[in-house]
Amino acid sequence: MHQNAGQETDEAGALLARIARGETLALESFYDAYHARVYAFALKRLSNAADATEILNEVMHEVWRHAARFEGRSRPLTWVLGIAHHKVIDRLRRRSHTDHDELDLDHTPDDAPGMSDAMAGVQDAELVRRCVDRLPDTQRLVIQLAFYDDLSYPEISEIMHIPTGTVKTRVFNAKQVLKRCLSALGPEK
Amino acid sequence: MIEPEHPEELLPWYANDTLTGDERQRVEDHLRDCGQCRQELAWLQQLRQQVKGLQPLESPGELVRAKLLREVRSQPRRQRVQWWQAALAASLAVIVIQGAVIFRLSGPGNMQVAAAPIGSLPGQEALVRIRFKPTATETQIRQALRVINGAVVDGPGDSGVYYVRLEGLDTTQPFEIQDAVQRLKTASPVVLDVGMELLS
Numbered sequence: 001m002h003q004n005a006g007q008e009t010d011e012a013g014a015l016l017a018r019i020a021r022g023e024t025l026a027l028e029s030f031y032d033a034y035h036a037r038v039y040a041f042a043l044k045r046l047s048n049a050a051d052a053t054e055i056l057n058e059v060m061h062e063v064w065r066h067a068a069r070f071e072g073r074s075r076p077l078t079w080v081l082g083i084a085h086h087k088v089i090d091r092l093r094r095r096s097h098t099d100h101d102e103l104d105l106d107h108t109p110d111d112a113p114g115m116s117d118a119m120a121g122v123q124d125a126e127l128v129r130r131c132v133d134r135l136p137d138t139q140r141l142v143i144q145l146a147f148y149d150d151l152s153y154p155e156i157s158e159i160m161h162i163p164t165g166t167v168k169t170r171v172f173n174a175k176q177v178l179k180r181c182l183s184a185l186g187p188e189k
Numbered sequence: 190m191i192e193p194e195h196p197e198e199l200l201p202w203y204a205n206d207t208l209t210g211d212e213r214q215r216v217e218d219h220l221r222d223c224g225q226c227r228q229e230l231a232w233l234q235q236l237r238q239q240v241k242g243l244q245p246l247e248s249p250g251e252l253v254r255a256k257l258l259r260e261v262r263s264q265p266r267r268q269r270v271q272w273w274q275a276a277l278a279a280s281l282a283v284i285v286i287q288g289a290v291i292f293r294l295s296g297p298g299n300m301q302v303a304a305a306p307i308g309s310l311p312g313q314e315a316l317v318r319i320r321f322k323p324t325a326t327e328t329q330i331r332q333a334l335r336v337i338n339g340a341v342v343d344g345p346g347d348s349g350v351y352y353v354r355l356e357g358l359d360t361t362q363p364f365e366i367q368d369a370v371q372r373l374k375t376a377s378p379v380v381l382d383v384g385m386e387l388l389s
Contacts, residue, residue: 027257027258031253031254032254040248056249056253060257061260064257064261118232119231122232128240129243146202146237147201147205147236147237150205151207152202152207152208152209171198175236
């Protein structure tokens with residue numbers, strides 16, 4: 001798994017150590033390595049490019065100020081996305097949005113969709129986009145973290161501060177919702 | 190719906206190649222004999238590919254990068270203080286506080302002297318932390334800074350704190366810095382308190 005993950009972790013960990021010593025060149029390298037993933041993470045949750053840009057800036061400032069707090073117990077990506085998660089939650093609260101983390105639809109849909117329709121639907125990129133966009137916020141986030149960022153369920157648990165069982169449940173439920181959506185909107189319909 | 194004994198909850202993590210150890214082995218053992226789970230895995234792998242392609246994301250990379258670095262470089266430089274530096278600073282602080290006490294005993298009775306620990310080491314900047322009264326005007330702040338030949342390097346922060354570099358001082362001589370702080374406090378009615386950080 002993650003053939004380059006160990007090397008990436010070592011390199012980013014070394015960068016964070018240098019950032020903690022106040023080296024701006026290290027911050028530049030860290031930024032280059034992670035800005036796209038932090039921005040993608042924020043944009044997916046906030047659906048607003050300006051807000052996501054501000055989150056990116058805030059996260060990197062946080063990295064600059066608190067790099068010494070990185071203890072190497074997790075991957076640097078997990079650590080930095082955890083910071084981004086907190087910032088996004090704060091931003092959502094300031095928008096006076098409902099905290100969907102508390103209201104997650106962690107239930108199993110009643111009807112299981114047909115696999116053949118779902119398999120046909122998942123071949124259609126535009127259809128997948130429409131169905132992913134319709135997911136509840138927290139389900140869309142775990143799908144993004146699992147399949148865009150390729151994070152393990154313990155890593156997602158750490159970032160979102162939820163139990164590993166909840167991560168699995170959310171992915172399972174998201175998957176069921178996606179299958180139903182793809183079947184309902186799929187090309188065979 | 191796949192039967193409960195199928196490791197369905199682990200399949201997404203097998204699909205993204207993050208499953209390890211016994212869990213990975215369990216899934217692989219199961220997949221050999223279960224066409225239903227192989228089909229589920231194929232669907233998940235296809236979903237993963239599509240999700241990766243869904244990101245129409247053009248990060249504002251260079252813009253934020255330039256802003257970040259400009260802001261970071263405008264802040265005071267930081268360096269962790271080593272234990273021996275802290276010990277030396279503490280020794281200097283004792284000397285300075287003693288000096289302040291002597292000064293207070295021999296100086297004007299109504300002078301407000303801050304006993305903030307100050308000190309410096311060779312190669313370090315004399316950087317002081319000044320908090321002005323909320324009512325201080327820009328002119329008053331400028332006048333205060335001229336007294337100590339100070340240059341603002343950051344601030345004001347949330348609590349109204351300015352970081353000011355003292356120009357032209359021998360930073361290895363704590364009494365020079367102490368004198369500067371005293372001049373500031375004596376000459377400016379808008380200074381609330383002054384402290385110093387060890388920066389290099």
